[in-house]
Amino acid sequence: METLFSFQAGLLKGIHNNFRRYLHANINWNQRMIGIKGPRGSGKTTLLLQYLKFDLKQPANALYVTADHTWFYNHSLLETAEDWYKLGGRILIIDEVHKYPNWSRELKNIYDGFADLKIIFSASSALDIYRGEADLSRRVIHYSLAGLSFREFIEFSTQQKLKAYSFKDLLKNHHQIAVKITEDLHPLPLFKKYLQYGYLPITAEGEKEYPIKLNQIINAVIETDLAFIASYGPGTALKVKKLIAVIAESIPFKPNISALAQKLDISRDSLYTYISQLTQARIINTLQASGKGISTLQKPEKIYLENTNLSYALTSSPDIGNLRETFLFNQLQNAGLVVSAPKEGDFLTEGYHIEVGGKNKTAKQVKATEKHIIVADEIEIGIGTKIPLWLFGFMY
Template sequence: METLLNFQDILLQSVTNDFRRYLHEKINWDQRMIGIKGPRGAGKTTLLLQHLKYDLGDSRHKALYITADHIWFYNNSLLDTATEWYQQGGEVLLIDEVHKYPNWSRELKNIYDGIPQMRVVFSASSALDIYRGQADLSRRVISYALPGLSLREYLAFAGLGIFAPVSLDQIINSHRDLSQEIASRVRPLQVFAQYLEKGYLPIFTEGENEYLPKLEQIINAVVDTDLAYIASYNAGTAVKVKKLLGVIAESAPFKPNISALSSKLNISRDRVLEYIYQLRDARLLNVLSAEGKGVSKLQKPDKIFLENPNLAYAISKRPDKGNLRETFLLGQLLNAGFDVFEPGTGDFLVNDIHIEVGGKNKSTKQVRDTTSYIVAADDMETGFGTKVPLWLFGFLY
């Protein structure tokens, strides 16, 4: 146990309270078991350590942070560790990267049932289905999702300005006033361009020139490590999944031809769909389907996107600007908790509103016959009427 406490103390030395992810305020930290899922690099570890260091007050000495891939677990189980910590007066257990522990769900259930005085907070890969482990956790764990940074959070983290999040209704009905107020404090188009290339993950603070190489490492780690743990990938599977991701990235967003992808990769149609949805769960892709369409993982999505624009810069040398716009908007809407569908008219359908995406000269021709529509227009600081600045959707969360 002394080994784990020393490890924790070393990590806490470098943790600051300068910036908090938006999710911190939304979590009910009093729950007995909390799961936090998110992509690599989104800040899950920092979220746990900030909670330990700054939120627990006098109870801080009763909290223990552990990471599931620590060498401690070569000779100790998760359940035994929780039991020993409780016997020493512990009340809170923070477990990072729980998906790297072989029997994570069964032992979490044992901890929950066997040590009711212990509060457990764990982080996991986005790809982990918390409710479908070997043991039933559905009645025990409250799950939260931590996506990458919004444009609003990027500005705060970069020290460029603190702004409150806005609602979709505010964007639709008051976008001119909102954009003018924000533009009076920061040049939105300049920072938006920076964000699209290198601003989605907090690792941008580690150096602008290091961002894209590190993002490439994250992509490899998600496929080679996270999905290997969760979906039992072998080396051959990982190669095929990376090839599929590369093929998709060349033209995303696009309407997939599953048969063509199957032939190109020499794998079955069902396997292609399985890999697509695993990459979506791992937060490397987003998929879009028409409203009312089945959600089965054997159902072909109507359109496939990269999960965020930074991935396009990491995988492709010259990303298409139009694709970046759509990728950004879909990602921000999904991260903010909206259900987004493929419409018959326009690019996206959310809350019965048709959204067309384009440059500042984009017309309303495609959507003006619908009952409710807006145009999300790039290269505009301030919009007018139904033409809304695209960058403003980066303030949804």
């Protein structure tokens, strides 16, 4: 296993502790089996290695492996875990587990066969941990890592520590919170940068290269992750890419399922499946009408790209109104809120009708509702029921 030890040592040399993702503090690291899902480029690998290096202090009984390592060309996960356990290993961290065939069955066998071995693994957002070949649902504690919030982007790019606030905090105290934050920074220029290239930590590798890398991520999700998990062939991958292009051209996209299925030359059921898989893979977000359930074959009211950076990567000149809605929907969902499409306003969450717009936006569309707020772009500080858009990037 010397190859794996050497690989781990090389990775840990490049890991620093100057920035931690929000999820790190939310994970119960004492659980025996922990699964962490998230989109490509969101920082799952760094999170795992930071835990190993700075929290565990690189103990002799902990080992990090990645499932796409050449080691697994002729070694199984189960065999590796058994050999590691015999050497005194009691912690096994497995990155990119979705790239390993029969991942769920072997994880179950490892969990059941080595009672004092702790297992932490990461996987693509596209992977449904609870629908693996073997039953992991009673064994694994699952967490999802979203892209950077606006608050995290500021900390990541300026090293300025800022507090997160709940949705209820913002409703009640947004004026005071915004006044406090703007004493030390001007958020609007940073917000414009965030919308374009601030959602994934790979932005640190270069702003000019960021759109190229986003397109590479989209291709990798479709051609590698979904191809592996959902058995996509080249023809299927091409149709899914065409679907993304159609959505990107007219978001927020109000789908006509029959027309879209005919345009892509696929069945309605296949279209629903692709929409569900792209949502799971964090390429798109689907908004359901208020009062309707959520299922694979449920027609969404609207479809958005998952984050505003994708809008810039896939279209030459994104619509500002769409960017505002995409950002707010994304941040609300990432903060754990359930969001739906109401009859009045753009979004409904926690009983509040939300209307999104520029600095001059009024409550005309939602004034008849019992509880509503106006989420306005291009303002630093709000008052009353008008809250700055950028402030909703501080919820995680």
